[in-house]
Amino acid sequence: MRVLVAGATGVIGRSLVPLLGAVGHEVVGLSRSVAGAEQVCRVGAAAVVADALDAEAVARAVREAAPDAVVNMLTAIPEEINPRKLAEQFALTNRLRVEGTRNLIEAARAVGGARIISQGLAYGYQPDAGAADEDAPLWHSRTPKQFVSVLAALTELERATVAADGVVLRFGHLYGPGSIYAADGSFARQVRAGKVPLVGGGHAVFSFTHADDAASAVVAALDRTEVSGALNIVDDSPAALREWLPRYAEILGAPAPKSAPAALARLAVGGWGVAFMNELRGADNARARLRLNWRPRFTSWAEGFVTELDADRAAAA
Template sequence: MRVLVAGASGVIGSRLVPLLTAVGHDVVALSRGPRRTAVLEASGARVVVADALDRDHLVAAVRQSAPDAVVNLLTAIPADVNPRRLARDFALTNRLRTEGTCNLMEAARAAGVRRIVAQGLSYGYQPGPGLANEDAPLWHDATPRQFVPVLAALESLEEQTVAAGGMILRFGHLYGPGSAYAADGAFTRQVRAGKVPLVGGGHAVFSFTHADDAATAIVAALDRDAAGVLNVVDDDPAPLHSWLPVFAAGLGAPAPKGAPAVLARLAVGGWGVAFMNELRGADNARARLALNWRPRYASWREALPATDTAAAEAA
């Protein structure tokens, strides 16, 4: 199968492209510029340069590539996100998830593509007890202001993809090479510096997804003619107050201290407080059944404290 990967040089894409080629797919990597061309070609992909926000150029590029399937991983998330300015930092990613997805869906239709897989997000569920399955409502009640445009863009991406007969894989907090949790990642640097407290008790429940597990789920989804939404996360959701001390200890960093939500709001804003104290974890039962998929890293405990070591061993 010829698979066009949009966003091929990102955290997931960099693990997906070599996996697709290894299992026998013909990979076309869509890139906004030539900077990553050599790396992508070394992974076995043919590179096509096109901006997803340039409709005419994108339609022409996809039609010329003649893919059988399209994988939409379009993002432009800064390496260091300021929670007080989340809407600003995600502005381009929001455009890619709305305008870019619209252009990509049009290009896919023009090229006769019928199989589409797109990257979603599993921690946009309305806070509540227990783990959220795919029927749970998204966060529309008392949504933190900075998260409103991010969630709206994600909903647009999902609606467009499902309308085109595609599948959305809602990934959890991504870790692995190139992520915020990598040895050189922004979150890791903050933890090493002792700058990540347990806000309001740290009750946010995190469902993690290793980039390699995201890649295997996409490969599994490409083998199935199915549409809809699936949570692709590990088997061990955990509150922040459980996993953050373990992560810090693995880095040799100071143990995280507690911080009242009222005071923390001044530093990280409403979204920062919600991110650390309100997120709801996700249930992966449907993905396991529908895709016959199992995470290689069933728990964040297996690889999160030593992300890059695990990735190097897997490469």
């Protein structure tokens, strides 16, 4: 199958492009810069250059690539996120998720209706008890104001993808090379500096996804052409912040996180920062296991963090 990957140089794309080639797909990476295209070519794929927000450029690139499938991993997430400025920092990503997705779908339709696979999020569910399946409502009630525009863009991405009979892979908190949780990532730096406390008891539940597992889910979705709709692509072990953050700090050799009351933390990180640390709901991956026959390599964040951070330390030695 000939596969166009939009966002080929991102955290997932860097795992996905070589994996697609290894299992026999012809891969074309879409990049908005020549430097990005060169990066794609260095791992053995072809490349086309286009700004995803330029509909005419995307149409030309898709015609040139002539794909059987389009994998939409478009984001422009900053290396370090300020939760008080989430809406501002995600403005470009929101446009990519709405306008970029529309441009890719319209271009794919014009060349014969290539299969669409898009990147969603598995931590936008309405806070509640237990791990959310895909039928659980998204966070449309009492949504932190900084997250409203982000969720609106994700909702439109999902609507457009599903309307095109595509698949939305709702990834959890991504870790692996190039992510904020990598040894050289922004979150790791903040934890080492003692700047990530357990807010309000640390009740937020996180479902993690290693970049390699995200990539293998895309491959599985390409193989299962009959599958459409949204699927949670997360590990088997949702964990509260109070459980995983101290272990993450320990693996990094960082100081144990301190506790902070939610009211005080709100002054520093705003409503979204408090919600992120104290209200998020984890996700269930049973439907993806059944419909895609997909299994995460890292079934638990604990195993994945140890493996990934040990590899980072070995590479730095």
